[in-house]
Amino acid sequence: MFDKTLAELAEGLRKGEFSSVELTQAYLERIKNEDNRYNSFITVTEEQALEQARAADAAIAAGTAGAFTGLPIAHKDLFCTQGVRTSCGSKMLDNFASPYDATVVAKFKQAGAVMLGKTNMDEFAMGSSNESSFYGAARNPWNTDCVPGGSSGGSGAAVAARLTPAATGSDTGGSIRQPAALCGITGLKPTYGRVSRYGMIAYASSLDQGGPMAHTAEDCAIMLNVMAGFDPMDSTCLNREVPDYTATLNESLAGLKIGLPKEYFSEALDPQIAERVKAAVAEFEKLGATVKEVSLPRTELSIPAYYIIAPAEASSNLSRFDGVRYGYRCENPQDLEDMYKRTRGEGFGAEVKRRIMVGTYALCAGYYDAYYNKAQQIRRLIQQDFIRVLEEVDVIMGPTTPHPAFRIGEKNNDPVSMYMEDIFTLSLNLAGLPGMSVPCGQVNGLPVGLQIIGNYFAEAKLLNVAHQFQQATDWHKQAPAGI
């Protein structure tokens, strides 16, 4: 049962092979028995899950069930869940039970989904390893000495360990795609504005985007059908028609034009990953695609531009955590300033403080033009490169990450070397483009991700491309040893 995809579980529910309550109990039991090895959940919502499962079974019996009714999922712990702790992986929000649901959460509830719990993550989504979580590092099910990636590391680990068939994630600089790659699962970062950010605790508002993480592209399509769409509560959410993402999965790839950016196959890339990615591209050629080399010359600049823009927006967004309205407040504040400083000093971890300080510095009077404005100009240049290339090709492919999962603690004291791991994912967020990571092989027993990048609102095309690859290969079916 635990190897089944959402699509297969939905069919089992429809045919009455098992009930949603049975399914939910099985996953809850598995989380209870197994998650001490992975630390992938921060909160398990057993009671609520069983209640939702009973309601789903009633809907199935009454014939009113939809495509998602009764299917279990987990939410990254930055999606606000009414009455359930929403910690964002931080001591600051350890005591915060959200008074309202994020739009994404509400949409899944509306669709009849069963929420198993909330997954571990880097504190305030700032990290590429899940090590900055207040609740401790999540562990990679392929090797529990290694990181699952981040920031949606708990979602990646939980899906890979078959503790949930699917989970939500959020992606500001690679936080869906990188853990998907490192955990051997499939993840999609949609176009900026495709999925509502309402109730998704903000890190960098012009880059953040929620998306699905699951075993297959088909499951990501089923989830995106629930998640995508206009929301008046998010001022940057776009009012554009949402296609049925499952409808075009089976289209042929004959004639598909693939671009391989030469900058993605630089010395920074592990040669074994390059080999796996090229083998995957060869698979697409067998499916009728043509391949050409393209150039994204500003790829390296995405790191400095991102590490100005994201911290600048974060320093502003996280000013709301002041100990006044919600979350942590320090003991016995002497005066207002003491309360602000100690609340924030004690409530935030080291990486969050670093990024707030970088952002504060960049936004200081006199530095704005040299840093923030300059970064936004580079962002335009990066976008122009993508637009130019996507006029020539349908999709861009390359590695999701330069290396497979690294060991827990390996990059802890060196933030810059951690930031370099994001080299292939950051630029999409800067440009607002959609991208996927799909399992395409292994290096030393650790999964490798193929990144597929498309034009604005081309999620259906990306899912079609990934699905066809998964019809021809079985990397997405591989499970860690002992699972």
Next chain:
Amino acid sequence: MSLDRSDVERIAHLARLQIDESDIPSYTENLSSILNLIDQMQQTDTSGVEPLANPLDAVLRLREDVVSEVNQRAALQSVSPAVEEGLFLVPKVIE
């Protein structure tokens, strides 16, 4: 770009973050190396390039100026550290 101890103390104050005395050297070192990474972008000529704030160059929507919020004060204050009669309590500000 290299920061010194007083820069870090000033930035931490602006951000209203208390930093333990013993942690200041490591923040100074880390922030300096991050700023060195960031300074790579100064070598790129961006004259005449329009800054990109929204990837789709979308502008914020306007709506009718009508009341759209329902009063949720009690629910929203149920998660507050200190409230009294609908007000948030903070340490005394005015003597």
